[in-house]
Amino acid sequence: MKLSDKILAGVLIVIFLFIFYIALDANKYTAQVLAIEGAGKVGVNPTTERLDFGDLSPGTSAVRRVEIENGTAIPMYVAVVRFGSINDLMKLDKSFFVVPARTADEIEFTVYMPASAPIGEKLTGRVFIFKIPGPWSS
Amino acid sequence: MKKKLTVAISALGVGLISLPLLVAFEAHVINVTAQIANGILTVPTEITYGTVFPQEKIDKTFQILLSESFLEEPVGEQCASSVESFSQGVRKNGTPVLANRSNPTAALGSPQTSGTPFDNPGPPAGSFVSLGFTLPNNSPNGGTITLGFTNFVVDVAGPDFTVYEVTGGTVYPEERVRVEVSQDGITFETAVASGLRDVAVDISGTSFDWIKFVRITDVSNIVPFESEADAYDLDAVCGTSREHVGIVDYVIRQKPKCGLPVPETSPVEYSEFGQVTEDVDGNFVCVDDGFVQLPLLCPYLSKHEVENPEETPSDNDGPGINAFHGLPLPWTLATAESTDSLVYGVLDALLPDEDDTWVVDLRVPCFAGSCAQDWADFVRTESGNPDIDTELYTADPALEHEIFGCDLWVEVTDIE
Numbered sequence: 001m002k003l004s005d006k007i008l009a010g011v012l013i014v015i016f017l018f019i020f021y022i023a024l025d026a027n028k029y030t031a032q033v034l035a036i037e038g039a040g041k042v043g044v045n046p047t048t049e050r051l052d053f054g055d056l057s058p059g060t061s062a063v064r065r066v067e068i069e070n071g072t073a074i075p076m077y078v079a080v081v082r083f084g085s086i087n088d089l090m091k092l093d094k095s096f097f098v099v100p101a102r103t104a105d106e107i108e109f110t111v112y113m114p115a116s117a118p119i120g121e122k123l124t125g126r127v128f129i130f131k132i133p134g135p136w137s138s
Numbered sequence: 139m140k141k142k143l144t145v146a147i148s149a150l151g152v153g154l155i156s157l158p159l160l161v162a163f164e165a166h167v168i169n170v171t172a173q174i175a176n177g178i179l180t181v182p183t184e185i186t187y188g189t190v191f192p193q194e195k196i197d198k199t200f201q202i203l204l205s206e207s208f209l210e211e212p213v214g215e216q217c218a219s220s221v222e223s224f225s226q227g228v229r230k231n232g233t234p235v236l237a238n239r240s241n242p243t244a245a246l247g248s249p250q251t252s253g254t255p256f257d258n259p260g261p262p263a264g265s266f267v268s269l270g271f272t273l274p275n276n277s278p279n280g281g282t283i284t285l286g287f288t289n290f291v292v293d294v295a296g297p298d299f300t301v302y303e304v305t306g307g308t309v310y311p312e313e314r315v316r317v318e319v320s321q322d323g324i325t326f327e328t329a330v331a332s333g334l335r336d337v338a339v340d341i342s343g344t345s346f347d348w349i350k351f352v353r354i355t356d357v358s359n360i361v362p363f364e365s366e367a368d369a370y371d372l373d374a375v376c377g378t379s380r381e382h383v384g385i386v387d388y389v390i391r392q393k394p395k396c397g398l399p400v401p402e403t404s405p406v407e408y409s410e411f412g413q414v415t416e417d418v419d420g421n422f423v424c425v426d427d428g429f430v431q432l433p434l435l436c437p438y439l440s441k442h443e444v445e446n447p448e449e450t451p452s453d454n455d456g457p458g459i460n461a462f463h464g465l466p467l468p469w470t471l472a473t474a475e476s477t478d479s480l481v482y483g484v485l486d487a488l489l490p491d492e493d494d495t496w497v498v499d500l501r502v503p504c505f506a507g508s509c510a511q512d513w514a515d516f517v518r519t520e521s522g523n524p525d526i527d528t529e530l531y532t533a534d535p536a537l538e539h540e541i542f543g544c545d546l547w548v549e550v551t552d553i554e
Contacts, residue, residue: 040200054205
């Protein structure tokens, strides 16, 4: 094996491990909300196992927060990626940001149930929060 | 080709070897956590009153309830997971209970018996614990053990948990226990005064709708037992399991409403509404650029819960508040969090108290200089405060015809 091949292999291994680690370390949440009929009705589910926005009648909204704490000496770049049918109704106050070393931050997820919401339908999705260490400046 | 294969295999090997290192790195070095805020949920609710006139009274309602997903949390099964205390008695002949029947942790986990009155073949020694008698006549109580559960044992239709006992053979004197239950491990209530062998317990006869501790005490009649008998042989205690018992505490706060004004409109029109947040000084500010706070409607809204006669108890929600509160301005976070302007409530899936309906009454202010003669009496009556400064609650004439707003935020403060 040539020296260049060895270096290339080493670099690829490092990149693979880095990506593997980031994917493994990501927080993965299920998000859901149920559209209910009526006006001014909100059903709550404040349990912390998932981003459950409860039951919302048209015109109401729900907010859930995820707290991120960086207890390391390395700044973390946080990237929030989301999928699913709930995605169109869900707003984030920020999707890409840096959490400086030894600080905490918060992501706020808001779901607004529009008048055109399909009553009785449960909208679901997945939210991934990736944390990437690096020399980021906030 | 062989070299490339070697490189690929080497890379895979290094990756596999690195896996435990990554786990250690994750566990001990990288200390970054992300978690959903502990039971906090906020729900701003929009209620539209339309065009109103001074001193008009308009009632609107909104309903807060436990969500379908919350109520559908399945009831699982669990067995006692901890020994809180153990006070063992002795055998009928006064000698200590054998060592292999004296380990209280043998009562933890799944039962080795089937729940039938006689267990043949019986489980081996060491898989249960004998409570022992108290001499001379086992009165008032024999040995006792208190066990704890990881999750909540909740009240369901029928038995909520079973105490499993070990008895071999086909004929044996009656081994009986008193079963007491507790939520905190301190205050106990008797669920079964004298249960025979395997005891199915329904906690609905107590004041608890969930428990986390069970105290089991031997109350057998010592007389018919042989001399080497060691009283009730406890195998396990297993019952229902829920991670949450369904009690949700919440408050309703009032915060200013933000809107995106349409340029050059008078009165101001808003193309969309947005959220408000607070700055480090506790002053409310609009989250989105270009949004402004609407003239404040919050002081003129009352909130009272509609009592539901079928709700038990009907008084677990806080007292309501009348209109005309919270001024003088500015309306800050401190105002919104003041007990003068917020109300609180409780939802409990087990009572059941699964929904609360709140009436939000608007008492429309007059504009300074245009108030009716009975304005002051109107404010005093509606506020229930004969000493209120009625002038504080007259609106600025410059705001006539403008859209007023206030967001009601339902914030969950605790969950059990």
